Amino acid sequence: MFRIVSRYLPVPRCVAQLGIVAMVGWLVALPMAAQADVTLTFGTYAADKPTDTVRKYRPFLTFLADRMSVDLDEPVTIKMKIAKEYDAGIDHLATSEVDFARFGPASYVHVMDRNSEIQLVAMEAKNGGKRFNGVIVVHADSDIHSLEQLSGQSFAFGDELSTIGRYLAQSHLLEAGISSAELQGFDYLGRHDLVGEAVGAGRFTAGALKESTYKKLVAKGVPIRVLLSFDNVTKPWLASAEVSPRIVAAMRRVMLASDNQETVRQILKNGFLEGTDDDYNFVRQAMDQSRLF
Structure with a gap:
């Protein structure tokens, strides 16, 4: 009769304990030996076609990741998440x-109302300043030449949360004596x-959109003025x-660095300036006024 004998010899308890301690020490020390990569997700909503939105931002986000990697001395990767609607x-x-x-x-006003801990990194610069234009348009052949003449007509707004496409446009209509009651009809179409x-197709008498989008549409032959x-x-x-101050500071340094501004303008068509919450007060006022629309 044969007995099966284990090939493994028993290990003294004290030695096993020392081995466990050594292993734990090694595991704890390992992450400290090299910094982890920084992965960030950039989000926005599609004010125009989603494909145009991706095409617009990807070159700048690549530039930003590269410069932040140098600034932080660790690899930075930026992913994108495009929401179909403003509220999302x-x-x-x-x-x-x-x-x-x-x-x-x-x-910005809405998200700050939702979470006051949101951090303002920088503001875009348009021709070196903090203002740019929105427009209210009519058909190229329209005989309307003032906002007052829109009484009894139809109006197309953008998204219900759009600065230009809703709030500022409604504020200007109200100043001209035009509220929703004076319009034949109106609708929110989402994108500029x-x-x-x-x-341009004659489905609405007038509408509000970004000046840059207006210029693109006219170049494509859409008959609006x-x-x-x-x-x-x-x-x-x-x-x-939840983004750490260290990461925000690095992002801000890259955006505001004077030696980056020309490259940023070439890629994004805008530079950056330091901004404060007060810069958006007149938009808050227009949003309050639009409640009367």
Whole structure:
């Protein structure tokens, strides 16, 4: 009769304990030997076609990741998350589903109402300043030449949370004595390009959109012209409440560095300036006024 004998010899308990301690020490020390990569998610919403939105931001985000990698001395990777609608984009930043974002001014006001710990990284610069234009347009052949003449007509707005596409446009209509009661009808079409195309097709008498989108549509042959041009404040770049100050500071240094400005303008067509919450006060006033629309 044979007995099966184990090939493994018993290890003294004290030696096993020492081995466990040594292993734990090695595991704890390992992450400290090299810094982890930084992965960030950039979020925004599609004010125009989503494919155009990706094409617009990807070159700058690549540049930003490269320069932040040098600044932080560790690899930085930036992913993108594009929301189809404004409210979804606002929710993504308010709940830290994305790490940083580029918003319109009204969306900034809304997200700050949702989460006051949102961090303002920088503001875009347009021709060296903090203002750019929105427009109210009519058909190229329209005989309307003032906002007052829109009484009894139809109007196309953008998204219900859009600065230009809703709040500022409604504020200017109210100043001209036009509220929703004076219009034959109105609707919210979402994207700026859809507003311009709807007016060009004769489905609405007038509509509000970004000046840059207006110029693109006219270049494509859409028959619209400007009825009114008005000021808007430039867009903020924001970081979620959960992004560390170290990362925000690095992002801000890259955006505001004087030796980066020319490259940034070439890629993004805008530079950056330091911004404060007060820069958006006149948008808050327009949002309050639009409640009377």
